[in-house]
Amino acid sequence: MQPTNVSDPKYYHRVVDCQWACPAHTNVPEYIRLIAQGRYTESYLLNRETNVFPGILGRTCDRPCEPACRRSRVEGKPVAICRLKRVAADHKDEVQAMLPAVPAKKNGKRVALIGAGPSSLTVANDLMPLGYEVSLFEKHERAGGLMRVNIPSFRLPESVLDEEVGYILNMGVDARFGTPVESMRRLLTEGFDAVFVGSGAPKGKELDVPGRWDAPSQIHIGIEWLANVHFGHVESIGKRVLIIGVGNTAMDCCRTSRRLGGTDIKVVARRSRPYFKASPWELEDAEEEGVQIVENHAPKRFVTENGVLVAMEFERLEWTTDASGKQRSSVIETVAIPADAVILAIGQENAFPWIERDIGIDFDQQGMPKVDRGTMQSSRPGVFFGGDAAWGPENIIWAVAHGHEAAISIHNHCQGIPVEDRPPQGMTLASSKMGMHAWSYSNDYSPAARTSMTHAELSTRFSTLSVEVELGFDAEQTAREVERCLNCDIQTHFTANLCIECDACVDVCPVNCLTITANGDEVDLRTRLSAPAENLTQALYASAELPQTSRIMVKDEDLCLHCGLCAERCPTAAWDMRRFDLLQPYAGRPAGSARSLPLAAVSA
Amino acid sequence: MTSIAKPPVRHPGLQKNALGLTRRDYEGAMSTLCAGCGHDSVTSALITAFWEMDIPPHRAAKMSGIGCSSKTTAYFMRQSHGFNAVHGRMPSVATGANAANRSLTYVGISGDGDSLSIGLGQLCHAIRRGLRLLYVLENNGVYGLTKGQFSASADVGSTAKRGEPNLQPPIDPVLLALSLGATFVARSFSGDKDELIPILKAGLAHNGFALVDVISPCVSFNDHEGSTKSYRYTREHAEEVAPVDFIPLRREITAQSAEGTAMSVTMHDGSTVRFRRVKEGYDPTDRDAAYAYVRHAQERGEIATGLLYLDERGFEMHASNRTVSTPLVDVPFASLCPGRAALDELMEEFR
Ligand SMILES: Cc1cc2nc3c(=O)[nH]c(=O)nc-3n(C[C@H](O)[C@H](O)[C@H](O)COP(=O)(O)OP(=O)(O)OC[C@H]3O[C@@H](n4cnc5c(N)ncnc54)[C@H](O)[C@@H]3O)c2cc1C
Ligand SMILES: Cc1ncc(C[n+]2csc(CCOP(=O)(O)OP(=O)(O)O)c2C)c(N)n1
Ligand code: SF4
Ligand code: SF4
Ligand code: SF4
Ligand SMILES: [Mg+2]
Numbered sequence: 001m002q003p004t005n006v007s008d009p010k011y012y013h014r015v016v017d018c019q020w021a022c023p024a025h026t027n028v029p030e031y032i033r034l035i036a037q038g039r040y041t042e043s044y045l046l047n048r049e050t051n052v053f054p055g056i057l058g059r060t061c062d063r064p065c066e067p068a069c070r071r072s073r074v075e076g077k078p079v080a081i082c083r084l085k086r087v088a089a090d091h092k093d094e095v096q097a098m099l100p101a102v103p104a105k106k107n108g109k110r111v112a113l114i115g116a117g118p119s120s121l122t123v124a125n126d127l128m129p130l131g132y133e134v135s136l137f138e139k140h141e142r143a144g145g146l147m148r149v150n151i152p153s154f155r156l157p158e159s160v161l162d163e164e165v166g167y168i169l170n171m172g173v174d175a176r177f178g179t180p181v182e183s184m185r186r187l188l189t190e191g192f193d194a195v196f197v198g199s200g201a202p203k204g205k206e207l208d209v210p211g212r213w214d215a216p217s218q219i220h221i222g223i224e225w226l227a228n229v230h231f232g233h234v235e236s237i238g239k240r241v242l243i244i245g246v247g248n249t250a251m252d253c254c255r256t257s258r259r260l261g262g263t264d265i266k267v268v269a270r271r272s273r274p275y276f277k278a279s280p281w282e283l284e285d286a287e288e289e290g291v292q293i294v295e296n297h298a299p300k301r302f303v304t305e306n307g308v309l310v311a312m313e314f315e316r317l318e319w320t321t322d323a324s325g326k327q328r329s330s331v332i333e334t335v336a337i338p339a340d341a342v343i344l345a346i347g348q349e350n351a352f353p354w355i356e357r358d359i360g361i362d363f364d365q366q367g368m369p370k371v372d373r374g375t376m377q378s379s380r381p382g383v384f385f386g387g388d389a390a391w392g393p394e395n396i397i398w399a400v401a402h403g404h405e406a407a408i409s410i411h412n413h414c415q416g417i418p419v420e421d422r423p424p425q426g427m428t429l430a431s432s433k434m435g436m437h438a439w440s441y442s443n444d445y446s447p448a449a450r451t452s453m454t455h456a457e458l459s460t461r462f463s464t465l466s467v468e469v470e471l472g473f474d475a476e477q478t479a480r481e482v483e484r485c486l487n488c489d490i491q492t493h494f495t496a497n498l499c500i501e502c503d504a505c506v507d508v509c510p511v512n513c514l515t516i517t518a519n520g521d522e523v524d525l526r527t528r529l530s531a532p533a534e535n536l537t538q539a540l541y542a543s544a545e546l547p548q549t550s551r552i553m554v555k556d557e558d559l560c561l562h563c564g565l566c567a568e569r570c571p572t573a574a575w576d577m578r579r580f581d582l583l584q585p586y587a588g589r590p591a592g593s594a595r596s597l598p599l600a601a602v603s604a
Numbered sequence: 605m606t607s608i609a610k611p612p613v614r615h616p617g618l619q620k621n622a623l624g625l626t627r628r629d630y631e632g633a634m635s636t637l638c639a640g641c642g643h644d645s646v647t648s649a650l651i652t653a654f655w656e657m658d659i660p661p662h663r664a665a666k667m668s669g670i671g672c673s674s675k676t677t678a679y680f681m682r683q684s685h686g687f688n689a690v691h692g693r694m695p696s697v698a699t700g701a702n703a704a705n706r707s708l709t710y711v712g713i714s715g716d717g718d719s720l721s722i723g724l725g726q727l728c729h730a731i732r733r734g735l736r737l738l739y740v741l742e743n744n745g746v747y748g749l750t751k752g753q754f755s756a757s758a759d760v761g762s763t764a765k766r767g768e769p770n771l772q773p774p775i776d777p778v779l780l781a782l783s784l785g786a787t788f789v790a791r792s793f794s795g796d797k798d799e800l801i802p803i804l805k806a807g808l809a810h811n812g813f814a815l816v817d818v819i820s821p822c823v824s825f826n827d828h829e830g831s832t833k834s835y836r837y838t839r840e841h842a843e844e845v846a847p848v849d850f851i852p853l854r855r856e857i858t859a860q861s862a863e864g865t866a867m868s869v870t871m872h873d874g875s876t877v878r879f880r881r882v883k884e885g886y887d888p889t890d891r892d893a894a895y896a897y898v899r900h901a902q903e904r905g906e907i908a909t910g911l912l913y914l915d916e917r918g919f920e921m922h923a924s925n926r927t928v929s930t931p932l933v934d935v936p937f938a939s940l941c942p943g944r945a946a947l948d949e950l951m952e953e954f955r
Contacts, residue, residue, distance in 0.1 A: 511614065
C-alpha cells in the first residue's frame with residue numbers, strides 16, 4: 001500500500017463514523033464531549049452550525065449516524081447520539097445573541113425560496129448573514145413544512161419548532177405566508193437573482209383497490225389526515241383503525257389514531273419485519289402504545305355495507321426466495337379485518353403542477369426535476385431544488401444538507417462564480433496530550449449499556465394530543481450515555497520516522513488494531529494482521545517505511561476504541577492522539593473561517 | 605503506567621485455542637514498565653507461546669526474582685501460580701516448587717542482573733540440576749530497575765547513558781549454559797517475535813532446563829547511541845543462525861510445509877523442532893561447534909540468534925533423582941512421610 005495521506009480531510013473524517021454518516025456531517029463526538037462538560041450552549045451551537053435544528057432533530061432525526069456508530073461494532077447498541085443532541089437543546093442558555101448577525105446593509109441580491117420546510121429554512125439561514133434579501137413563499141400560514149403539519153406534536157412540541165424556526169425567520173426573512181406559488185413562470189419574472197424550490201413531496205399515494213371510493217369519509221390518505229389533525233379539521237376517528245403501510249407516516253398515523261379515540265389499531269404490512277421501512281425504535285414506540293403490527297398481509301378490497309366501511313379484506317402472503325434470490329409471494333388465504341377507518345400510508349409523491357414545462361426546467365419521465373447532485377441546480381441556471389422536492393421523500397437532516405449545498409450554489413451563482421466551484425473542506429489536527437498520561441478527553445472505556453429513554457406514563461400520554469412522550473435524559477442518564485462514546489474524532493496519529501519498532505503499541509491494543517509487517521497490497525495485508533480485517537467498509541491505515549526494518553505500521557480502523565493506550569505505551573510519541581476537526585465550507589464562508597463557534601458562548 | 609486498564613472488549617475475530625481461550629485470556633495486569641521496554645514484548649511473546657501451546661493458565665507457575673524483568677510475571681496469565689523470590693534466588697524456589705509438583709509448567713523470568721550477578725551461582729546449579737523450567741533471561745545489559753548501572757552482560761566498550769564505557773568483560777549466558785551442560789540453549793530478540801515465539805514454545809516442550817537469552821532493550825537506560833543492547837544495534841548486528849518452527853505432536857505434520865526446512869529434530873514427547881534455516885557450517889546438535897560458533901560471532905561483533913544448541917533427549921531433575929512419577933503433592937501424606945518407624949528402619953541400613 002502507498003502510505004495513507006492523512007492530510008486529506010477525508011481519511012480521518014471517515015474514521016468518525018457518525019459524522020461521516022450524517023448528511024450534514026455534524027461533529028458528534030465533540031458535541032457529546034461538550035455535553036459531558038456541561039457546556040450545553042456550546043454543544044447546541046456546534047450542532048446548529050451543521051444541522052440548524054438541534055432541538056427538532058434531537059427528537060425526530062432519522063439518525064443515520066446511529067447505525068453507523070462504531071460503538072455498535074465494538075459492544076452493545078450505538079451511542080444515543082440523537083437523544084444527547086436533545087440534551088444540549090433542552091439545557092442551553094439563551095442563544096439568540098450568539099447566532100450569526102445579519103447585516104443591515106444588503107448585498108443587492110434577491111433570492112426566492114418556495115416552501116418553508118427545513119430545506120428552504122436552511123438556505124435562508126445561510127444566506128441572510130451574507131446580506132441577501134430572502135423572500136419565502138409558503139402556502140400555509142406558518143413555517144416548518146412537514147415538521148409542523150405532519151410530525152405530531154407528541155413527538156415534536158410546537159414550542160421547540162417555533163423557537164428554531166423563529167431563529168431563522170427573525171433574521172429578517174421576507175416571509176409570505178398563505179402565498180402558494182402557482183406559476184413558476186410568473187415568479188421568474190419577478191426579478192429574483194436565484195430561486196430555490198423546497199416544496200417537498202406533498203402528495204400521499206393512493207391505493208387503487210375495489211371499494212376505495214365507497215366510503216370516502218372513513219378512508220384517509222395518511223399525510224393529509226395528519227395535516228387535518230394538525231389544523232384541527234379532524235378531532236376523532238373510529239374505534240377500529242387500520243393503517244396500511246409500515247413507514248414513518250404509518251407510525252405517526254397509528255399513534256395519532258390512538259389519541260383521537262382509536263382503541264383497536266392495527267398497522268398492516270405486506271412484508272415481514274426485517275423489510276419494514278419504519279425504524280425499530282418507531283415500531284417499539286407504537287407497540288408500547290398498544291398498536292398491533294400485522295405482517296404479510298396485502299390489501300385486497302374495502303368492504304362496505306350500505307355505504308359504511310366495515311372491514312378490509314387482505315390476502316395473507318407467504319414469502320419465499322427463488323433460485324435467483326428474488327423474493328416471491330404466494331397467497332395463503334383471504335382474511336377480512338373489521339375496521340371503522342382505514343388510513344393509507346404507503347408513501348409520498350412529488351407533484352409540480354405549478355412549474356410549467358417550457359421554462360427550461362427539465363423533468364424526467366417520472367415527473368421529477370433533473371437536479372445536479374453536487375450543485376442542487378436544475379437545468380435552468382439559477383433555479384435550485386432541495387429537500388424532498390429534489391429526489392423524493394427523505395428526511396429533515398437530508399433537507400438541511402441540501403439546503404447548505406444549495407446556499408453555496410446560490411451564493412456562487414449570484415457572485416458570478418461557477419456553481420461547480422465547490423469550496424474545499426479543511427481540517428485541523430491538534431494533539432490532545434495534556435501530560436504524561438493525561439488526555440483532553442475521557443479515554444477510559446465504559447461498558448455501560450445504551451441508556452433507554454424515559455417515556456411519559458401511558459395514562460397521561462393520551463389525555464391531549466400534544467403531551468410529549470419522550471421526557472429527555474436526566475443528568476444521570478446523560479452522564480452515563482456520554483461516556484459510552486468512543487471519541488472517534490480523537491485520531492491515532494502516527495509519525496513513522498519516530499518509531500523504534502518496540503511493538504509496545506501492537507501488544508497493548510485491546511482490539512488488535514495494529515500490526516508491524518512487510519508491505520503488500522491491501523487485499524493481502526488484510527489477511528495478515530494481528531486480527532483479520534474483514535470489514536471492508538473500514539479503512540486500513542498504512543505508514544511510510546519504518547526506519548529500522550523498512551516494514552510498515554498498519555492500522556485497521558474498524559474497531560479502534562480511541563483509548564489512547566497505543567500512544568501511552570509508545571516510548572517515542574510516534575503515536576499521538578490528535579483531535580480532528582473537519583472544517584466545512586458554507587455559503588460565503590470558506591472552510592475554517594468565522595464560525596458561530598462554541599467558543600463564542602464562553603466569552604459571552 | 606497507563607492512565608487506564610486495558611478495556612475488556614475484544615476483537616470478535618480473535619482465534620481460540622484448543623481450550624476455547626483467546627490470547628486475551630492469557631493476559632495479566634497492566635504493565636508498569638517504561639513504555640517501549642523490551643520486556644513487555646517478551647511478555648507478549650510468552651502470552652502467545654502459552655496460548656498456542658494450549659497450556660491451561662492455572663496449570664502453569666511463573667517464577668521470578670527482582671528487577672524490571674522479574675516484575676513481568678504479573679503482566680501475563682493472571683490465573684497462573686507465581687512466586688516472586690528475592691533477588692537472584694528464583695532458581696532455588698523454582699527447584700522447590702518443581703520438586704513438589706512436577707505436573708505444572710514452569711517458566712522463570714529473570715534479568716541479566718538477577719541471573720548473572722547476584723544469582724549467578726543459582727543459575728549455574730539450576731542448569732546442572734536439569735530443572736525443568738523455561739528460563740527466560742531478559743537481557744538489557746543494565747540493572748534497569750535501579751536506574752541503569754552496567755550489568756555483567758554489558759559488552760566491553762559499550763557506553764552508559766552518560767557516556768562512560770564498560771571495562772569489565774561480559775558473561776555470556778549462552779556460552780555459560782553451553783559449558784555447564786544445558787540441553788536447550790537459545791538466544792533471541794524481543795523485537796523479533798517471529799523468531800522468539802517458536803523458541804519459547806520449543807523451550808516449554810523441552811524435557812529439562814531451557815535457557816532463552818532474550819536481548820530486551822531498556823528504552824530508558826540503554827537504548828542510546830553507543831549501547832550494544834539497543835533496538836537499533838541489535839537489529840543491525842543480530843545474525844539469525846538457527847531460527848526454528850515448533851510443531852506440537854497433535855498437529856498434523858502436513859499442516860505446515862516442511863519445504864525449506866534445514867533440519868528436523870523430534871523432541872522426547874514426539875513434537876518436532878524444525879530448523880527453518882541453519883547457517884552454513886552450523887550444527888545446533890553439536891555442543892562444541894555451537895560454542896565455537898557463538899564465540900567467533902562475538903569476536904566479529906555479531907550476535908548469533910536462534911535455537912543455538914539442542915539435545916532433544918534433555919536432562920531432567922526428577923529423572924536423575926528417580927522421583928516417583930506422581931507429583932509429590934499428590935502422593936498421600938502417609939506414603940510421602942511414612943513416619944518414625946520407617947525412618948528408623950532406613951537409618952538402620954546405614955549403621
Ligand atoms: C408523517 C411524517 C413524519 C415524518 N417524520 C419525520 C421524522 O421523524 N424525522 C425526519 O427526519 N423526517 C420525517 N419526515 C420527513 C420530513 O418531514 C421531510 O423529509 C422534510 O420535512 C422535508 O423537508 P422539505 O424542506 O423538503 O419540505 P417540507 O417539509 O415538505 O415542506 C415543504 C413546504 O413547502 C410548502 N409548499 C409546497 N408547495 C408549495 C408551493 N407551490 N408554494 C408555496 N409553498 C409550497 C408546503 O406547504 C410545505 O410547507 C416525516 C414525514 C412525514 C410525512
Ligand atoms: C539483595 C538485593 N540486592 C540488590 C537489590 C537491588 N536491585 C534491584 S533490581 C537490581 C538489578 C536488576 O537487574 P536485572 O535483573 O538486569 O533487571 P532489569 O531491571 O534490568 O530488567 C538490583 C541490583 C535488591 N533488590 N536486592
Ligand atoms: S487507540 Fe490505540 S490502543 Fe486504543 S484501540 Fe485504538 S489503536 Fe488500539
Ligand atoms: S510503541 Fe511507538 S515506537 Fe514502539 S512500535 Fe509502537 S509506534 Fe513504534
Ligand atoms: S527501566 Fe529499562 S528495563 Fe526497566 S522498565 Fe524501564 S525500560 Fe524496562
Ligand atoms: Mg537488566
